Amino acid sequence: MYDSHVHTPLCKHAEGSLTNYLAAAQKAGLNGLVFTDHNPMPAWFDPESRMPAEQLPLYHALVEQARAAAPAGFYVGLGLEADFHPGTESFVRQQLEAYPYDYVIGSVHFIGAWPFDHPRYKDEFERRDRMDVYADYYALVYAAAESGLYDAIGHLDLPKKFGHVPPEEAWDLVEGVLNVIRNADLALDVNTAGWRKPIGELYPAPRVLERAAELGIPVVLGSDAHKPGEVGWRFGDAVEILLQAGYREAWVYRGRKPEPYPLERA
Numbered sequence: 001m002y003d004s005h006v007h008t009p010l011c012k013h014a015e016g017s018l019t020n021y022l023a024a025a026q027k028a029g030l031n032g033l034v035f036t037d038h039n040p041m042p043a044w045f046d047p048e049s050r051m052p053a054e055q056l057p058l059y060h061a062l063v064e065q066a067r068a069a070a071p072a073g074f075y076v077g078l079g080l081e082a083d084f085h086p087g088t089e090s091f092v093r094q095q096l097e098a099y100p101y102d103y104v105i106g107s108v109h110f111i112g113a114w115p116f117d118h119p120r121y122k123d124e125f126e127r128r129d130r131m132d133v134y135a136d137y138y139a140l141v142y143a144a145a146e147s148g149l150y151d152a153i154g155h156l157d158l159p160k161k162f163g164h165v166p167p168e169e170a171w172d173l174v175e176g177v178l179n180v181i182r183n184a185d186l187a188l189d190v191n192t193a194g195w196r197k198p199i200g201e202l203y204p205a206p207r208v209l210e211r212a213a214e215l216g217i218p219v220v221l222g223s224d225a226h227k228p229g230e231v232g233w234r235f236g237d238a239v240e241i242l243l244q245a246g247y248r249e250a251w252v253y254r255g256r257k258p259e260p261y262p263l264e265r266a
């Protein structure tokens with residue numbers, strides 16, 4: 001198994017050295033990990049939770065160092081979790097073309113200027129209609145999936161993070177987004193961080209994964225670790241849900257190409 005969603009302290013809200021993450025992954029019995037730290041964005045976009053563009057070469061070098069320190073046969077991938085935000089697509093496209101990444105997750109963390117998954121601004125949920133939030137959010141995810149920038153879509157149902165579960169009417173939007181994801185040959189980031197948040201549920205929800213399995217959408221397992229102890233977080237539970245949803249394999253990316261491996265109960 002591989003943990004394909006791991007952050008580093010360069011994003012300013014994660015702790016532990018890359019070597020610590022690597023050691024944690026080995027201790028968890030994983031076959032590899034992919035660092036996917038938050039990508040540099042244009043200077044005006046959310047600078048407090050990502051590395052500045054000048055640090056990107058340092059990030060590359062740190063992952064290269066971790067790779068050199070890993071035992072033979074243990075995979076260390078270089079990836080990014082890249083924000084999708086309208087108006088920044090060409091910036092991100094150039095960034096992704098400029099370096100040979102292994103894996104790129106496309107994530108929507110903002111609805112307009114609102115960082116809806118930031119605990120500091122969660123009160124905004126009380127000011128908006130729940131369905132409007134999901135409609136705005138899934139319109140952005142839809143555009144992200146159509147952009148051709150990414151390998152996978154990050155934490156598909158993220159607005160539920162603080163417990164604001166989607167209304168039943170949002171299901172049609174999910175169906176539409178899953179179809180675009182399939183048609184664009186994208187995978188889903190199956191992200192166990194949801195179990196560390198108030199919602200206490202996997203991203204995406206099991207019901208979404210059942211539909212994704214029917215559609216033949218591949219999955220990539222990730223912990224979204226922001227500290228070493230979170231690497232491989234509850235992967236056993238995630239595998240159980242994936243098997244029940246009908247999945248028999250997961251993907252890990254190398255050089256932006258998927259490699260399947262079998263999902264097995266530990």
Ligand code: ZN
Nearest residue numbers: 007011013038
């Ligand atoms: Zn983060």
Ligand code: FE
Nearest residue numbers: 081107109154
């Ligand atoms: Fe994210």
Ligand code: FE
Nearest residue numbers: 005007081224
């Ligand atoms: Fe993340």
Ligand code: ZN
Nearest residue numbers: 081154155224
């Ligand atoms: Zn994430």
